[in-house]
Amino acid sequence: MTKMSAGMFAAVVAMAVVLASSADGFEELTLTLHGSGTTNPSRLLWLTDSLVTARSKVPIHATYRAVGSSAGRSEFVNNLNDYAASELPLSPSQSSDVASDGDVALHFPLHIGAIGVFVNLPTGSSIAPGAAVNLTAAAAAGIFSRTITTWDDAAIVGVNPGLTVPAGAAITVVHRVFGSSSTSLLAEFLNAAAPSQWLVRSSGGDAVAAVLDWPADTVGVEGSSQMAAKVGSTPGSIGYMDAGHGIDAGLAEVALQNAAGLFLTSAKADIAAAASVAPLPASSADAWDSVTLVNQPGTTTWPIVSFTYLLLRQNQTRGDTSGDVVYGQHRQQPDSGALLKAYAEFLFSTEGQELAAKFGFTKLPQTVIDLNAAGLATIRLHPDVPVFAFEESTDTVNGAKERTISVKRKSYELVALDDHDAQLTAAAASIDALTTKVAALEASASSGSGTAAMASSSGSSSDDSTTANVALAVAAIAIIFALAAGIVAALTLRKLSELRAVIDAVNDSLVPGKRSNKASHKYVKNELSRSASSVYSDVELRNVNV
Template structure:
């Protein structure tokens, strides 16, 4: 039995500018369209962020909407990948990071260059989304995969589409006798870490590498960023990859086995997993990192899900950045901001309980 797959919407009204060869989403262009005199905002200045490419569509929508209400603010977001975003934030290159991976213990123990020493940091969920297993296989419109088979495909132990393990899960499909091209992220990616965490938890006998931002195994095809993976799967032959569901487009999307059923992603099924997962123990009150429950057998849940965070300082060495970061983070985690992400990227909204905790943590920014 399958649940229906949600069609994710596209959002393209925000302008993008190229900086250092990477696309940056900027609120500058929205300034030209905002009617003069309609905003009562007193905020002004430029805010730079970087990180998770999974947040790309949502960030475009957030930036555009925030700019409309705050026409004297310019926000740039570089979708450079979670690892690069955290590195840029830790080194002081940007004022906030978007990351599909929570800060590691080593990162927390280090220095935050933009933060006032000993002032602390904030890490809050902002974007909840399924990870789609995308495929482009000749003659195949629907594909069922369990965790062990999916792990074997990306580890490289299952190498052809008519392998017995795949055929057993897809009795009605005509699978080609062709090599599998499994596409993974080339950059340090929180999407990779979430994908690997799911496989390691559900199929540890196959996926024996510890979850991490770098892809752990040799082989397959590497592509840069979410867009790179989607392009490689789209333009390749008999390909499969993983990406934030907002970018799946018209590609085939595999159903994954949860309990005894094969389940397609929906925002609701992804949100159900997050709502029932605990916070990581031993963190500060302003750190709301979530330990996702990948082992659910409830077919109303979709455990191949990512939670993407906003990481910021509690107090900035540049005092002008604090009010901007606080206001922007409060907006994108608000009911209106979450609705924008749902419309733009099909994201699942934060639960009421999590929203309350997020609001409390963000109040500490100054």
């Protein structure tokens, strides 16, 4: 009897597992999907990982590494990930590298995002309630180039008549390190709108690049989260990040002057307007490196806009079904191509685009959705690998099949997170209503005091009972407001504790040696912590002095 080598035995076992996974019965194979790239949509992609995992009947292990656009593109070209996400399209040389492998790089716009500039004014500053700091492109370029170093510079105060800042208050510039699409997009705008004032260059002398040689007296940080934290904790600072991230962090956004000469923030601008006027390639397989949505015309157009691209390889056949295919240090499964295509389909779906909007991004116009659909249709899958389908409403025929991603399947932690968010939203609405009532009562009390003073000066007797009643009402509302804040904080702590207990229980139940989607647990923990911090900050910021 011929002996079977260890390598032959492993191949037979791998083939048996894959063939079993392709049958209509129980599927043993854990499918993997690993992406990397820009930090801007990281929370969206982590949530998508969690949703697809929870809705899938077959086990899925999905991860996304938020390492920046440049790193993600490099890993994509070198076959170290299944997909990349980037605000920067592949360069011609990178697309050529993919082509040299006998493959085609496909660009799929995922959503439209805005890069915003955010400030933390120096201590002792004042600005009109609800007003934003205005900056021309020339002033912004001067600030980031360090030719403007104080907040009382004429280029700043000259376009901000309602702004008061301490004399000589220094500006701290915070910038991204490593390869950042946010850096490249900011540089592209400043170089296009104020080339004479934009002086920062890359090591190769380029005015627009993902990595720049910043002046020595600036502060470097990694990722959008660190950027938000540094600007938020540093009075007198200015930085840039995806607008949704900065707004969620409660930072003050700068009103930039757009190509039409108007000052506006991204929150008040038409983010999608740039995509409606910029020319786009005819297909996902074409070169996208010349596409730009920066500094486009229009009175309501935001000047720093970009697609976030999902970068996929057209050939998803993965060799054959005898086992995983290894490229460099990345192991790719024959079934992962079908999962990757379904993952992209979800992101481009109505639900996926609504999720993008939830995180502050702008949904794609239908023309781009159609372009994406045509591109997905060109992806080549192995003929022996079954594709995924979606159940969006109860389907008693196909809903229970192995390769159906069903909206009817959920995880307790995601449901609990939705409930938690709904309760926080309701609590925030109650606080808003109370704040409005307090403001109205304060205004009424002030008006009553003025009337009483006028009556006294004319020698007539005045009845102070109304003013006293108003004052008591204000005090009562203040007490209710404080109680509401306490309830919100207590609710947050209780829900956070409950969900952490659930997550810990799930982690404790994991079978050693089995792969599981820990990214979903990480996402829930991060979202809960972010929600709690947001509520505490909201309560503190909304505290009314009565």
